[in-house]
Amino acid sequence: MPIERFLAHLSWMQIRDLPKDPGVVILPVGAVEQHGPHLPTLTDTLLVTQVLNHTLAHLPDEVQAWALPAVNYGKSNEHLGFPGTMSLSAATLTAVLHELAASVKQAGFRRLAFFNGHGGNVAVLDAAARDIRATLGLHTFCLHPALYCDPPFPTTPEEQRFGIHAGEIETSLVLALAPELVRMEQAVRHYPDFPSDVAPLFMFGQASAAWLTRDWSPTGVFGDATAASAEKGAALLATATAKLARLIAAISRFEVAHG
Amino acid sequence: MPIERFLAHLSWMQIRDLPKDPGVVILPVGAVEQHGPHLPTLTDTLLVTQVLNHTLAHLPDEVQAWALPAVNYGKSNEHLGFPGTMSLSAATLTAVLHELAASVKQAGFRRLAFFNGHGGNVAVLDAAARDIRATLGLHTFCLHPALYCDPPFPTTPEEQRFGIHAGEIETSLVLALAPELVRMEQAVRHYPDFPSDVAPLFMFGQASAAWLTRDWSPTGVFGDATAASAEKGAALLATATAKLARLIAAISRFEVAHG
């Protein structure tokens, strides 16, 4: 019988009796926010839970990894002003993560991985993972959405630099996983007219401008949604789930040098 | 074409264009916590989302009501000490509700209903609903799980007084909705040995003792799970969805006297 991968499908006594080391509990963290005229606001939560489900299905039975129900809402204030965007503050999302981590610790687990589906959550999750490691002693990990947005097919330089939201990659993934929720006839192509200078500022990274979507894209799209296809989505998914399965396996048995 | 009841299946432009009054947005709030040896820790979140889905399916098309993705975790500290119980603090759950309500308000909606699946959330949701009404101006409503735990069949006096968790009612509902997650061979019958006095103190209400599950039940059960059946669950569900559909319809057009 295969391992039950959904921790909350078990009773408390079954959870109590699980062998927990090696082992890792995985918390998906999504977002509900505008994704252009053609994608549902559910996109990030839908992708993170579906990619995780596909990944878990590929894990060998000997890898002990259990997924929790998702935190369906993330920090999405960069998309405020677009109806349907739902946003938690950094402080509140941080508190949610700490309190769920404390519960994971109390159950006797040693490792917790945040499986993140939204770029706007990255800073909050990175800070929380560190602080949970320091205060609770759990070994904490972050797996960010760049891991499943890395295309195994060629894309344009514009898409590589600016195709970060509701563009070719994300649209392809939703086409592969939930095509009934995509309105491709509304898909657009839009790249922000970001200052291109001798001193490049980026939207993320070591020299960055804190941006709001409405500063740069009236439709909410950054990228070329019209280039998306279900085939590209399937290719992304296959690559990502293999990579993620290896990472989860490695995390489940991760140990520090001076523990 | 029937109305799309899942708000996050829509794009931001579709949400922008929805006629919003009359209308109500519904936020399911669940919990992940011990439910005895025989039920999954997911029970409350599973029930609240499934009951809501069944209710929405029965709503007439002219009722404008849209469900948000669930807040999957609630305030469950009465069940701490049982592995698998995941609990948010009152402060954090309150913050989650306020911030999601602010997003609902920003999208242009006038009414928000909390659809609650867990007794331990009641006080937090009642306080938050009031405060959201006062600070954001949204009309806010609470629908608590007692609405779908009111059996249309006879139960014993013990079950009526003490069958509040993982007993006949909840077990029957999970048997009706997700039987593969129930381990009936582990079901037990347990009533707390609560002081019975000339001056009755209860577990809730106007004269109450703040209880922890571990104070009163080693298995985590309050009630008679062995009396549960899928048939009883189906009967509960039928009664509840009809009642809840009427309540949601009434809420969608609720107005105050001096608005």
Next chain:
Amino acid sequence: MPIERFLAHLSWMQIRDLPKDPGVVILPVGAVEQHGPHLPTLTDTLLVTQVLNHTLAHLPDEVQAWALPAVNYGKSNEHLGFPGTMSLSAATLTAVLHELAASVKQAGFRRLAFFNGHGGNVAVLDAAARDIRATLGLHTFCLHPALYCDPPFPTTPEEQRFGIHAGEIETSLVLALAPELVRMEQAVRHYPDFPSDVAPLFMFGQASAAWLTRDWSPTGVFGDATAASAEKGAALLATATAKLARLIAAISRFEVAHG
């Protein structure tokens, strides 16, 4: 010599030397808020302290129970917009309760009861009592004002459903306890025109709308203040103090099954 029922009348050495088990410390929690044109804004704090004083006077000497000075202000934001309403936030009132509970615990007591005089405090006190039980280990209890607003005389169905604030019951109690503060010539009768439907929504309980007073009552009254009398107040008081004395006695020796 009778027991000194007011804990703060004792010196720290006397408090240190009290036998504390069985025993309970009682914290009155009131409110200062509009109570219609005829009652003082002090009404809730006045009633809760006076009812408690009368109750303590009826306690047998062998019951060990000590009252603390009142928390004079509660959560009254449902009455904002009416001058003289003073309101603490849920977060602040919660913090007050936790910190006073921690002081009670440090003094060596095992039981703490909140003696509440205001409906708007109920959710906050219920949540705080649970959380204090979980975090401090104190046995915590709530006694809500419904306990002394339960008339031993017949009232109309409208009064029973909607007479919740500054109506027949509260006005009668103030007439009995502080008649000099009542301006009966200003007393009015007002019931909110709450939607009455096939699916009844109430102002409290399992299906409720979060209401503000100004939504429903220009005078601030919910009920029939003109029906009040000092005789009714005296009858309410006699019934209530007997019931409350029994509850406090039971609480003072309350033990859990698996302590």
Next chain:
Amino acid sequence: MPIERFLAHLSWMQIRDLPKDPGVVILPVGAVEQHGPHLPTLTDTLLVTQVLNHTLAHLPDEVQAWALPAVNYGKSNEHLGFPGTMSLSAATLTAVLHELAASVKQAGFRRLAFFNGHGGNVAVLDAAARDIRATLGLHTFCLHPALYCDPPFPTTPEEQRFGIHAGEIETSLVLALAPELVRMEQAVRHYPDFPSDVAPLFMFGQASAAWLTRDWSPTGVFGDATAASAEKGAALLATATAKLARLIAAISRFEVAHG
């Protein structure tokens, strides 16, 4: 008819109709904490409310000043470790003051004075008064207990420097105001053995050591309680109420230069 000095004795309509400028609302802030073997833990709250009541009784009718119910608990963590000491944190007491000030502002008043009965509250009240002035625009004032602890009779140098708690002054005041709560047979004389140096550090002021009572006084007394008398208390009270009445009158018509 004399002015009703207790604001909460009025109905909301009466409060709405008060002429408010000139005028000041006064919030007494007390403390419940150890006061040696001979005084009740209620001492500070008892003194601040009684001194205020006496002061109000001496105010000319043309001075518009109204007292609120007291905040009965203060910040008393310097006395922790002595049973019966009840302490709010600085953050919580600050929040209480801000929220009550916001309610005072909403009622239409322009001035708020904190009438403080406890040295441990001074820093919190000073900071809160400033911040309420800055954020709410209320004109805010502090009247600290040194105003009524300034003896009109000779005291020793030791008492002047170190008689700060439960000594000659406070004991005399309680003897004058509530003699039945004093156990003079338990009164002691104790001065802390504070380092006396070429570079004097004090317990307050520009060069100070943050002290806890238990660091310096096993009985909780700083001063000579045995030197107290009801006559001294009456003299203190007479001096203080005259001075405080003048201050409250001045505050009630205080205006800034560039308002």
Next chain:
Amino acid sequence: MPIERFLAHLSWMQIRDLPKDPGVVILPVGAVEQHGPHLPTLTDTLLVTQVLNHTLAHLPDEVQAWALPAVNYGKSNEHLGFPGTMSLSAATLTAVLHELAASVKQAGFRRLAFFNGHGGNVAVLDAAARDIRATLGLHTFCLHPALYCDPPFPTTPEEQRFGIHAGEIETSLVLALAPELVRMEQAVRHYPDFPSDVAPLFMFGQASAAWLTRDWSPTGVFGDATAASAEKGAALLATATAKLARLIAAISRFEVAHG
């Protein structure tokens, strides 16, 4: 070799190996805020760090005292409305102090002194020092700017009462320590037109009005900056550093009576 007085110039191993008792760690706390037309907004931070440096240079080698880098920003909301004023809230400054104190404690030190350069910080630092003493067990001290604003030369009664900000004293100190930052041609003389009454209210102390600078001084000056000179600054500095050196020495070996 003289003792290295700047703690952060040492490596962690050197800090680990310091003999720590007797000994004190000193945290300078400044402010960046308007100081009239003639002084830099840096004034308070500049003075507190410079005065401390001069004081440390005068400490005998056997006194173990180490200075931390300054908290450059303080609570300056009394000066809001004047561009260049930077203000932390009371809550945030309090949190900074607690967290730095916790780090000092973790390093093994027993004593921490706040060396304060701004009157608006006094209440926050006094409260924090007490709370750090109570919660962390560190012996905590406050040295406030009045210690170095006490002139060894005659000043006018107006200057003594109202010369509290950017007047003769502070301007003289900056002239002595950083004359290149003073624009004496812009120096003004201004005393607030504070109500002078039979019942004097002051800007600080036992009977005070919470003031904002803009209420009383359009230039931001309280005092006579035109009376300042570098010579007066040098005299202030000489007096202050001698006094502060003695205080720091006393603090470094301070012990309580019942430790």
Next chain:
Amino acid sequence: MPIERFLAHLSWMQIRDLPKDPGVVILPVGAVEQHGPHLPTLTDTLLVTQVLNHTLAHLPDEVQAWALPAVNYGKSNEHLGFPGTMSLSAATLTAVLHELAASVKQAGFRRLAFFNGHGGNVAVLDAAARDIRATLGLHTFCLHPALYCDPPFPTTPEEQRFGIHAGEIETSLVLALAPELVRMEQAVRHYPDFPSDVAPLFMFGQASAAWLTRDWSPTGVFGDATAASAEKGAALLATATAKLARLIAAISRFEVAHG
């Protein structure tokens, strides 16, 4: 006369009168934390302020950029357990940044750049920059220390992957800027024995383990400090200041597309 680059050297009237657009205010954010046996705990604060000073000195006069005094302490809890490490929490550092940003906004500036000297601050600053952009409307920027830790000379692959703290780069910079604070005789070479797998987890980035220094390095060093030299430091500094000057110039005139 060259522009005064230190904002706090100006008076409030000078700040009021500055032309502010184009223009940017720069807030250096450092850290005080262990940097191995050979570097001072001040390293990050020292570097960030010195690199900024050098950069400002290279800015053309027409670029309007002003530096604020540094936030000397950062979030350094990854180095707890090493004496001398001083750490603010994420919440407190976030609050500091928001409050200082609000002051910058009130002064009339349009752009604020965080000039960061510590890797442990990155997540907090990224989140705060976004939130300040969203709530205050300031255009907010992050410049992280990787910008000045990018060597213009060859380094080993180990140093590139793991030389992140107190290794060749940072040691070289301190040797160039404050050689008197370096104890090169204590310099060590240490690389963490991080799991090297088919599925690489890193210390930062899209798949990461939240690490504590004590998990991986008993000396606190990650990298080869013995390879450092003042010449390398000078080369790093020259490259960095040129790059940073270009970035600051670009930021000072940054505009969004749909402002």
